[in-house]
Amino acid sequence: MAEPFIIAENLSFTYTDDDGDATEALKNVSFTVNAGEYVAVLGHNGSGKSTLAKLLNVILTPTGGSLTVGGHKIHADMTEDDVFAVRRDVGMVFQNPDNQLVATVVEEDVAFGPENLGIPRDEIRMRVDDALKTVGMYDHRLSQPHRLSGGQKQRVAIAGVIAMMPKCIVFDESTAMLDPRGRADVMANIRKLNDDFGITVLHITHYMDEAVMADRIIVVNDGEIYRDGTPKEVFKDVDGLRRVGLDVPQGRELLYELSLGGIKFNDNPIDIENCANLILEKYNAKKD
Amino acid sequence: MMKDVTLGQYFSGNSVLHRADPRAKLMFAFFYIIVLFFAKSAASFGFALLFTIMMIAISGVPFKSVIRAVKPLVFIILFTALLNIFWTKGEKVLFEWKFIHIYLEGVIFALFMAVRIVLLVVGMTIALTYTTTPIALTDGIEALLNPLKKIKVPVHDFAMMMTIAMRFIPTLIEETDKIMDAQKARGADFENGGLIKKAKSLIPILIPLFVSSFKRADDLAVAMECRSYRGGEGRTKLKQLRYGKCDIVLFILAVVFVAGILLCNYFLPYISI
Structure with missing residues (x-):
């Protein structure tokens, strides 16, 4: 189970613009993501998380260090077949739901990936139906994408990736353009993919409450890994996170502010329910 | 609003014409046009008219909508009719004034021409645009042009471009609305002024629209590559076009049409051109 799926060793990437100016987006980053893990990558704008x-x-291909994804080594001189072998394993859901749907009918869009892989028609039909049922869009299979809401479009995009049966899905700020309801929808689907199908999930985001849902958080700052651990561990250091331009979940923040005021807690939960319980406990103890 | 503009003018329905294979419909439409040009006598034009009305009835598309399809062409039809009336020479003079001579033959020819254009348009819309979704139409065109791949015509790429264009028409319309609102909020005026001023006022809409379209195109290209798109080679399709019973009906219709026209030409050659 704990087989590494992504292995990055001293991974670097440098952008060079037209004037020849170089910007280091990633500097000597090393980390491992195991198969079946759900990892959130946090970082403010320009931290290198999208890179x-x-x-x-x-x-993009690394300009330094090494990166292995699903057993494929990623470098600049890969053949086209190698590149597509990686893309077969790693699906990606992007930020703008409008700019990743290709076809004029939902089910045809979901079929786009499997069609590209040259899968027989009967199996495509099965995969498309299953994928649409998984994300709860089966009833909309004959709709036109532009008639759907942002959250629905994003679910169709997820279905399009599931239908290709990847081992890993990367969500590149896939919730950033959605309303709260759409976001909740998409998050529930991501969780489900990880829980029920064992798909490795890498969720790139700058929403703290989304990162909390992951098994592990990697915080990226200025192209370097700033923190790597469980949500609880990562959000323990409120000051440190604020220094790199990030917030902490609201409950955690409240506890932190209270502790600054002199009320000490012996735990640092991150979800709202546990935070509330802890405060209530303290309050009752004080009353007695 | 503008978002609800339907692509093409598809009327949903379940008639024989709706269910027929798009390839069969394309071939049928093509055949129909050619045969229309065989028509020579009044009887054969009458037959073509009846046949076309029967097609409209089969398709279940309301007559009103069919008339709407012809309306934009009224000017062209009148123009060709007038040209034919004045320029066709014949034997029987109907009207003469200075240099203008109108012959009976000219009037008949003009009338036939007008009927032919109307039938052409109606036939095309009934057989194709009104009863076929744009996506089916694209699939049909791709399948029919498939043999051209042998001589390196990028048929699949054109079909993919068509599909993407159709997918993004509503998105771009929506975006245009948004940009117009944004420019209006900044005091842009799209309603007043002459033609040139109005044309100029489009620039602040077109430029942002172009910029964002390029951004979209870039995003979409990356997304397509991530979904393993590498051109038409080795690709399978979810929907396979298959000929069925409805296509046999179309075939029979085509045979009836050509037979009817030729027989009318031959046996009822009254008032022919």
């Missing part, structure tokens, strides 16, 4: 996503899918 990381693009490297995993060979949209």
